[in-house]
Amino acid sequence: MHFAPELVHAISNPACIVGFDLTILQANDSFYTFAGLKKSAVCENGLHLDNCLVLNHPWQDDDLILLPFRKKKPGLQNNVIIRNPGQSAISASIQSIPLIGESGTVEKALLIIRDRESGNYKSEQILKLIDRQEEKLKQLDESSEEVSLSTNQLQMLITKQHKQLIEANQTLQQVKEEMNEELDMAMNVQTSLMPNELPDFTNITISSIYIPAGKVGGDFYDIINTQTQKIAILIFDVSGHGVPAALIGATAKMLFAHYIETLESPATIFSEVNLKLCSFLKTDHYLTAFLGILDPIQNKMVYSRAGHVKPIVYHAKQKKVSTLDARGSFIGHSALAQIAEYREDTIQFAPDDKILFYTDGLTEGNNRNNELYGKDRLMKAVKKFGELPLREVLNKIIEDQNRFRQEVELRDDFTMLCIQIGDSEHLLKESGFTKEDAPNILIIHKLSDIEKVCSLILKAMDNFGFPDKDIKRMKVCIFEMAINAVVHGNRNNSNKKALILYKVLPHMVTISVVDDGDGYDHAALPNPLDNENLLKDHGRGVYIVKTYMDEVHFNKKGNRILVKKFHGKSNTKWK
Amino acid sequence: MNIVQESESHGTIQMIGQFWERKDFVLFHEQVQALLEKGVVRIIVDLSRVTFISSQGLGLLVKVFSEVKENKGELLLFKPTGCVGEVIEISGLDLSMKIISSDKELASYTAQEE
Numbered sequence: 087m088h089f090a091p092e093l094v095h096a097i098s099n100p101a102c103i104v105g106f107d108l109t110i111l112q113a114n115d116s117f118y119t120f121a122g123l124k125k126s127a128v129c130e131n132g133l134h135l136d137n138c139l140v141l142n143h144p145w146q147d148d149d150l151i152l153l154p155f156r157k158k159k160p161g162l163q164n165n166v167i168i169r170n171p172g173q174s175a176i177s178a179s180i181q182s183i184p185l186i187g188e189s190g191t192v193e194k195a196l197l198i199i200r201d202r203e204s205g206n207y208k209s210e211q212i213l214k215l216i217d218r219q220e221e222k223l224k225q226l227d228e229s230s231e232e233v234s235l236s237t238n239q240l241q242m243l244i245t246k247q248h249k250q251l252i253e254a255n256q257t258l259q260q261v262k263e264e265m266n267e268e269l270d271m272a273m274n275v276q277t278s279l280m281p282n283e284l285p286d287f288t289n290i291t292i293s294s295i296y297i298p299a300g301k302v303g304g305d306f307y308d309i310i311n312t313q314t315q316k317i318a319i320l321i322f323d324v325s326g327h328g329v330p331a332a333l334i335g336a337t338a339k340m341l342f343a344h345y346i347e348t349l350e351s352p353a354t355i356f357s358e359v360n361l362k363l364c365s366f367l368k369t370d371h372y373l374t375a376f377l378g379i380l381d382p383i384q385n386k387m388v389y390s391r392a393g394h395v396k397p398i399v400y401h402a403k404q405k406k407v408s409t410l411d412a413r414g415s416f417i418g419h420s421a422l423a424q425i426a427e428y429r430e431d432t433i434q435f436a437p438d439d440k441i442l443f444y445t446d447g448l449t450e451g452n453n454r455n456n457e458l459y460g461k462d463r464l465m466k467a468v469k470k471f472g473e474l475p476l477r478e479v480l481n482k483i484i485e486d487q488n489r490f491r492q493e494v495e496l497r498d499d500f501t502m503l504c505i506q507i508g509d510s511e512h513l514l515k516e517s518g519f520t521k522e523d524a525p526n527i528l529i530i531h532k533l534s535d536i537e538k539v540c541s542l543i544l545k546a547m548d549n550f551g552f553p554d555k556d557i558k559r560m561k562v563c564i565f566e567m568a569i570n571a572v573v574h575g576n577r578n579n580s581n582k583k584a585l586i587l588y589k590v591l592p593h594m595v596t597i598s599v600v601d602d603g604d605g606y607d608h609a610a611l612p613n614p615l616d617n618e619n620l621l622k623d624h625g626r627g628v629y630i631v632k633t634y635m636d637e638v639h640f641n642k643k644g645n646r647i648l649v650k651k652f653h654g655k656s657n658t659k660w661k
Numbered sequence: 662m663n664i665v666q667e668s669e670s671h672g673t674i675q676m677i678g679q680f681w682e683r684k685d686f687v688l689f690h691e692q693v694q695a696l697l698e699k700g701v702v703r704i705i706v707d708l709s710r711v712t713f714i715s716s717q718g719l720g721l722l723v724k725v726f727s728e729v730k731e732n733k734g735e736l737l738l739f740k741p742t743g744c745v746g747e748v749i750e751i752s753g754l755d756l757s758m759k760i761i762s763s764d765k766e767l768a769s770y771t772a773q774e775e
Binding site: 533558559561562565566569614615619620621622623624626627629630633634 | 681682683713715716717719720721723724726727743744747748751752753754756757
């Protein structure tokens with residue numbers, strides 16, 4: 087409750103109320119009862135008054151008259167008869183001042199009474215009361231000032247806190263931007279850990295797609311050419327999302343790459359990576375993985391599955407789909423450090439078969455009814471689109487999943503990696519090798535690719551103890567054959583490829599180089615030793631190869647050269 | 662491949678490493694041209710530290726040999742070793758170009774010519 091301004095004014099200005107010898111009651115319905123408001127009354131002295139109020143109880147000193155304000159309007163001069171029981175009634179004019187309740191409505195009125203007849207309003211009692219009331223009001227004012235002061239302080243505090251809030255918001259925004267930048271960097275790092283360009287293999291084609299659900303995720307994949315020229319296909323998914331998953335994924339990828347280089351058993355690789363990850367992962371993260379080691383000549387793949395979703399195989403000839411099992415535990419969870427086991431299986435593919443490796447974000451995409459896309463729908467899609475070229479297969483699957491999701495946002499990122507098996511028989515026939523020879527296959531597109539290929543073959547020769555002289559001569563021949571294929575056969579067109587198939591055995595090295603060119607008639611090549619050719623700046627490469635190698639064969643088209651060098655056989659064509 | 666050029670009464674181009682990449686061919690050719698422009702008439706191509714040469718590299722040596730000759734100069738191949746020496750011989754470069762096998766032979770040859 088608060089006092090109306092009029093009251094404050096009236097009490098702080100005693101002139102308007104002093105001089106009346108009247109006790110002021112604190113009226114309260116529960117303590118006092120009123121005789122009621124009469125419409126009119128005749129005073130004992132004969133004065134006739136309208137609207138008289140008669141009190142029927144003795145007045146007490148120091149009481150303030152507070153009468154319930156009902157129908158009377160505040161601030162109006164009203165005539166009342168105030169009678170002290172046992173005493174004569176007196177007439178007086180009253181000033182009614184409203185008291186306003188918290189609800190804003192007038193609840194009570196303060197009546198200040200003036201004697202009409204005497205005109206002498208002075209009353210020490212009233213003055214004392216007024217003084218006391220003033221004192222109370224003063225205290226009230228002080229409280230009000232304090233409240234006012236507190237309000238100012240509060241306002242300042244609010245302003246200060248608002249400012250702090252703005253600053254905090256700015257800091258938060260800055261931190262958010264920095265975090266975003268860092269997330270962008272993390273995303274770049276993660277992306278750079280994926281194969282930037284999928285390796286070019288002779289007998290298989292590869293296509294992949296990564297659909298992110300956030301800036302960084304836990305999906306990783308890799309394609310690695312093993313030391314024995316097999317193809318390692320790795321896909322894994324770290325539990326959880328965001329930077330922690332990405333960091334663990336990056337670490338795991340390095341570990342996988344290391345062990346794939348040195349081991350060729352997927353189950354053994356999983357065991358090693360599991361032990362390593364368990365030894366330093368102190369979180370509850372783990373990863374699911376699938377690893378296949380594909381022999382591109384035999385079209386066989388040895389594989390193992392560590393809790394990962396089963397890859398789907400599209401069998402081109404039968405137009406059927408199947409999944410790759412080989413059960414195994416998750417990788418990297420400390421609870422599984424010692425008990426994890428990984429099975430290994432082998433599958434024989436046929437030409438044009440396709441294998442879809444993926445992460446569960448694909449099948450866990452849900453629609454508005456919260457139904458998952460699921461493995462069955464995915465298998466149907468693979469079967470339906472399996473005959474299309476690789477990239478189209480992936481695009482169609484994404485379309486299918488998008489259609490199913492009905493624009494519901496992805497909750498998890500997902501990766502798809504699809505490979506198609508080639509016709510190794512045809513390839514081998516072109517190269518001059520047989521399937522039983524099981525040669526290694528390498529691809530070159532440009533001259534800068536040659537040194538790597540060369541070093542692999544020479545290293546294998548060195549391992550079998552071929553004489554240093556033969557190794558150096560072989561280097562010359564590999565360069566000559568490869569340069570011929572790239573420069574003359576493919577005419578330096580890096581979109582064309584030259585295949586280098588080789589087999590190094592303890593007693594013999596066989597190398598075949600096939601280019602995409604039209605071929606040439608090797609028999610028609612001029613002899614560089616003829617006088618007319620001595621100062622020509624070309625035409626010596628094949629001649630050198632023929633001189634160094636024990637056997638040299640060309641195919642009919644002339645786009646393939648196959649050479650053999652026997653271990654320990656003395657060269658009859660050169661000293 | 663590094664090419665170190667020394668200018669004396671004759672010009673020596675010392676080649677180091679493998680000689681089969683196009684950028685090295687360009688560099689070598691420029692070195693020879695620079696010597697010819699300076700009026701050097703005897704150019705010694707020091708192959709003693711070349712470990713590998715392709716048939717294209719051999720072809721360039723023949724081409725440069727002809728260019729020097731056209732400028733009434735002389736190009737010598739100095740101390741080709743290992744496979745480099747072998748392929749030079751196999752492809753018949755030794756039939757048209759002067760091959761110097763040792764420092765002594767070089768000293769003797771240059772003294773005789775002067």
